[in-house]
Amino acid sequence: MPAQKSNLHKVILIIIALLVVIMGVVLICIPPALFPDPANGFQVLRSMQMGSGFNVFASPDQSDISQNYTEFLTWWSPGQYLVPYFFKLISGINLGQATAVTITLANISGLAGFYFFFKRIGFSSLVAALSLIFIICQLAFYVPDVYYNGGEILLFAFEGWFLYGCIALKKPDWKLVLFVLISVWIGFFFKSSFLWIYIAGLICLWISLCANRAGIAEWIKKGIWIGIPAAVSLAAIYFLFMSKGQSPATTSKGFKLAAETFSFPLATPLLTSFSLDDIFHGLIYHFGKPTVDHQWAILILVLLAVLSLLLIVSIILSTPNNNYKIMVAVFYFGALLFFGFAFLKQLNISYEARHFRIIGLLIAPCIITLAIRLKPIYRTLFATACFTLLCFSLQYVIKGYVINKNVSAKGVTGISQPNIDQASLNAIMKLDRANKNAIFVFVNNDIGLEIGHNRIITLPPVGDDLKIDMDDYRYEGFAGPLYIILPESYNGPKEKMIMKSFPGYAGFNISMLSDNYVLYSAYMERKK
Incomplete structure (x- = not known):
């Protein structure tokens, strides 16, 4: 029995790897459609192919349609179109198939990154493997197979490895400086919202480096090792990219406090871990006909916020690993402050759980650990909930495959065109x-x-x-x-x-x- 238990995680990993490969093969045959954000990114790529400069979008000018209006696109990061284009260039496949390759490799990288991160931060191989099962039950894992979501899937490919680096680095040296410098460029290239994740990760890294060191001088010294390369990297991103145009953070409608302003960020552990925002077709920001009326959505959101806060407190109190406690607390309350302020100021950031997905990914192994400790009847209920979620997710992706194969049109790009x-x-x-x-x-x-x-x-x-x-x-x-x-x-x-x-x-x-x-x-x- 012990030998079987020790090998169970390997069986799980093999099954997951086969699932990802099979999904990748299907996706090559049935390329996904596009969400609006990456579609805008691909329009920039199209402009570049027709002669515009790097990351410059060109379109007929509204004041004179015979002329072109050009804009350096800073609203979205360039990785969402450049990564698929890279695979198109090196392989000769069409853009739709290159997007399928991007999604498949991103899934492999993301699952591997989080598996090694979970192990590095103190969870057993079995719990880490079970956490991957929990992740692939979530609807967010399957969305890119139906609609390529650009930066979302690319960010998933990198997040686990970034968190791994924040835990693995133990002393200030050239490796720390290189990690701080380069990681933000990679993450930002994939998705601009990586910036808040980067700052939260560096705070965790700083606290980890200064653990058991009470002197203020040591905290300042270690902070300099992190702060200077971080400032250089962020300054480069601002002056070379962000300053050239607008972003979601540059448009504000003024301050407005609503029930969802802070309750939505508070509720994200459950909204993301169990795909509840997707199941409700968006509690606040609707992508389709709303499932419940707004007043009921607010009540559900407040209830989920209370339960999520209790879950996070339970995780912090029950987890023996201090680094993990710190990381959960920093990311959860950091997201609350960052997005709570963004929602309060009415920046152009939607109330969607996808912005907070890293919270659900981060707490996955602790949810598994807490579930294992439950009484058999409650473990059964938890397993049933996960299986139900998996069925919901599979139903979504299978329906999407059928639509993209039999209904959506195909053009020169090879991308599925459902419109x-x-x-x-x-x-x-x-x-x-x-x-x-x-x-x-x-x-x-x-x-x-x-x-x-x-x-x-x-x-x-x-x-x-x-x-x-x-x-x-x-x-x-x-x-x-x-x-x-x-x-x-x-x-x-x-x-x-x-x-x-x-x-x-x-x-x-x-x-x-x-x-x-x-x-x-x-x-x-x-x-x-």
Whole structure:
């Protein structure tokens, strides 16, 4: 029996590795669609391929459509499009398949990183392996297989290794300086929100280095070893990248205190560990029809916040490893301060549990340890909850595979395009090949990636309430053929609003690309 127990973690790891490889093979055959953020990143890549500078987005200028407007994109980090593009370059596969490779390798790296981190911080091999099972039960693990989420999956690939470094380094030397300098560049390259994780990790590293040293001088000395290279790295990121444009932190709507401002960050241990925010289709920020009304969502959120706080306190009190206690406390309360202030100031950061995923990943082994200590009936309930969560996650990914394979269109990029059908996409790509000076207009930011010879405009979707800011839609001037591709559901006021956005064009022709999509084409300049 002891020999079997000692080998159980190896069996678990082999099964997990096989699962990831199988999912990777399926993903190569059925590439994912894109979330809006990485779709914007790929639009930057498209601009670069058409002649713009590094990380520069180019689009027809609203004041004169014949000219281009350019912007250095700082809203999202470049790794989300450069990593897939790297695999495309070295292998010759299309961008969709390169994205599939990115996701698969990121999953392997992420699971390996957290496994070694869990072991390094004091958990047994079995608990570390069971923690990986707990992680792959979570819906967040499967989302990239359906919709590539860019920085989220890339950050998962690196987080565990970063945490490992924060624990493994025990003394101030050149390795510490190199780690502090380089880790933030890697993490930021993958996702800009890594910055708060970086600061929290360095605080843990500083406390670890100064453990059992009561003198203030020692704390200052060790702090200098960390602080100086950190300041150099952050300054380089700011002056070479962030200062060139806007980011979510640069737009504020003023201070507003709401029930969810601090309760949402407090509730994230349970929201992330058990995918509750995903199961509810977003308690506060909805990606689809809300499951519960807002008032009920607030009550659920407050309850989860109380239970999450009790869980974190229980973890801190029951865990013998001081480094782990410190890390859980710093990351949890650090996230509360950082995001609580961001929500209070109404920065452009959504109430989504994905921003806090590292909290759920960090506490996974302690949740497993606490579950093992429970009475048999409660262990059974916990295992049932995890199995139910896994079934929910598998149902999501299988449904996504079916849609991406049988419903989503495929173009030159190989990326699944759920926002258009194949017949319509084929017609659009044919028009693209037949023109060199046309402009294509879409209301989804992924379809334009299939346009390789002409310029594109992506307009914000028009809501059913028809409330829009015309300044976001209006494009003055004339610049060759104009092709507007809209869903058939835009027939009526919406289509008229879109056509009025181009006052320099006259004589629109309307033709059906398919039963679901309509082409509005114009070739004549409106006489003044």
